[in-house]
Amino acid sequence: MAAKPRKLSAGEVAALVGGLMDAPGDMETSLSGAEVRPYVFGSNxxxxxxxxxxxxxxxxxxxxxxxxxxxxxxxxxxxxxxxxxxxxxxxxxxxxxxxxxxxxxxxxxxxxxxxxxxxxxxxxxxxxxxxxxxxxxxxxxxxxxxxxxxxxxxxxxxxxxxxxxxxxxxxxxxxxxxxxxxxxxxxxxxxxxxxxxxxxxxxxxxxxxxxxxxxxxxxxxxxxxxxxxxxxxxxxxDFLDDDQSWRDRLERAVMSIPLEVQARLCEPEIALRQLTALKEGDVIPAKLADTVQLLIGGKAYFEAVPGDVAGKAALSITKQIKG
CATH class of the missing domain: 3.40.1550.10 (CheC-like)
Incomplete structure (x- = not known):
């Protein structure tokens, strides 16, 4: 927003008029013939x-x-x-x-x-x-x-x-x-x-x-x-203001990010000849382990035991995989 214009005081008007009237007398001529105004150091x-x-x-x-x-x-x-x-x-x-x-x-x-x-x-x-x-x-x-x-x-x-x-x-x-x-x-x-x-x-x-x-x-x-x-x-x-409310909002936002969790139940092996011959209705034999691994982003983080809760499949965490 621009500052409001103000009127000149009586002292400023007098100084302005006096400066205009005295201007020609304050000018001197340099060696090149140009008009210059004298300046005293320290009077700025x-x-x-x-x-x-x-x-x-x-x-x-x-x-x-x-x-x-x-x-x-x-x-x-x-x-x-x-x-x-x-x-x-x-x-x-x-x-x-x-x-x-x-x-x-x-x-x-x-x-x-x-x-x-x-x-x-x-x-x-x-x-x-x-x-x-x-x-x-x-x-x-x-x-x-x-x-x-x-x-x-x-x-x-x-x-x-x-x-x-x-x-x-x-x-x-x-x-x-x-x-x-x-x-x-x-x-x-x-x-x-x-x-x-x-x-x-x-x-x-x-x-x-x-x-x-x-x-x-x-x-x-x-x-x-x-x-x-x-x-x-x-x-x-260089001053860092610790805004606790901003930190709280950031923490809530990070904690609300959805992550896809996968359970690795088994890893059966099959020959390429059998794989190319598979058709609808074929059965692949697989051996389920007592524990399964939970994967987040393709990396194993937990071991769990499969089961059911209230009629729905569930996993019970038994161990955290470190490293």
């Missing part, structure tokens, strides 16, 4: 660090795992979709959001950084109402703070989202998430400086009979920079 934009393929895989895995997070509230497992990760300044992101919003700042121990879970108030109200038996619908409200019940729902949801993130990240590296603080005002978010770059991962939750809801997870770019090479690589997991 950290947002141009490449395509984080592994982060996309982590977000897709997170979408599958996080479906169960909303099951207690919505009484269904909604479909969750991930938008492509977007790199932008924190000021730019903050200006695009309302001040009243649920913010959960979580520390990532192994990366020595934080991530921020941002959930809009209408989604929190919908989850709270549905959690306590109400309908899955948006409730109009003009409040600027959450109730104690909504704060409890926020705590449940964000803790479970962190657990889902931990499972989604473990194929790349094991991470530990510990909640540091929760805020209700974007202006009071003690996350990163305004001009710092963040990686914005947006997720959309499909709701029954209601408009889709969304929430964001922000990673500071400096936090992900130490593992940028891993995030850009085509992630190959």
């Amino acid at each position: 934009d950290l947002s141009l660090m490449g395509d984080y393929h592994a982060l996309r895989m982590i977000n897709e895995r997170f979408c599958r795992i996080a479906r169960s997070v909303f099951l207690p509230m919505l009484r269904i497992q909604p479909r969750i979709s991930a938008f492509p990760a977007e790199t932008r300044s924190f000021d730019d992101y903050r200006n695009s959001q309302d001040n009243f919003v649920s913010l959960t700042n979580t520390k990532i121990e192994e990366l020595r950084g934080n991530h921020l879970i941002v959930i809009p108030p209408p989604f929190i109200s919908l989850l709270t109402d549905a959690y306590y038996g109400g309908q899955v619908r948006y409730v109009k409200s003009h409040r600027n703070e959450f109730t104690a019940t909504e704060q409890r729902v926020i705590e449940i949801v964000t803790d479970r989202l962190n657990s889902a993130l931990q499972l989604a990240w473990r194929d790349l590296m094991g991470l530990t998430f510990n909640v540091v603080s929760r805020e209700e005002n974007m202006q009071f978010a003690a996350f990163v400086d305004g001009d710092d770059m963040v990686v914005n991962c947006s997720f959309m939750v499909q709701l029954p009979d209601a408009e889709p809801a969304s929430f964001d997870i922000l990673y500071p770019l400096q936090t992900l920079k130490p593992i940028a090479s891993q995030l850009r690589s085509r992630m190959q997991s």
